[in-house]
Amino acid sequence: AQSVTQLDSQVPVFEEAPVELRCNYSSSVSVYLFWYVQYPNQGLQLLLKYLSGSTLVKGINGFEAEFNKSQTSFHLRKPSVHISDTAEYFCAVSDTGTASKLTFGTGTRLQVTL
């Protein structure tokens, strides 16, 4: 079984500032890692995913994440945020055998202000 820990429930940040949303996971097997974004009263959209290969993954809307196997982390970053990035962000993990059956973290609310 896998588990995901998102260390920050809320992250306030000013527009155009950089941001990092933290995600740590635990698993006894190889994993796939994902970040999803949820805008108010909507479903989730995939931001980016790590399946294999380069540990630095680039996603949509200028986000990127780095897989660190030794630290079991998959932190999400953006060098300059916009007001429109205000949303809930979820980190998720699956084992490579059941890639679509995800375990989600509790989410981080990114609040961008002027």
Add this chain to the structure above:
Amino acid sequence: DGGITQSPKYLFRKEGQNVTLSCEQNLNHDAMYWYRQDPGQGLRLIYYSQIVNDFQKGDIAEGYSVSREKKESFPLTVTSAQKNPTAFYLCASSNPSEKLFFGSGTQLSVL
């Protein structure tokens, strides 16, 4: 356009009543999922189905039931046995080893 449709957007349940949430997809995906979202708890898997006429319990299946008679449809029934049904319910679908596509959700509240 292809996608996942959840209905209704808002649903109210009276005590002792069963209610059914609809989820339809036209993406030709084999697998479909139901998640429950509570504030501060993220998403928890209720049921999932990887093929028609087959489904498995997720982490919090008690008080819920599903069916998968057609590839496109995966309705979720919240039974009277579910004592705390108020939550945001999300349906998702995918093909094996591919990303999940989510519907826009149903907010269920108890009257």
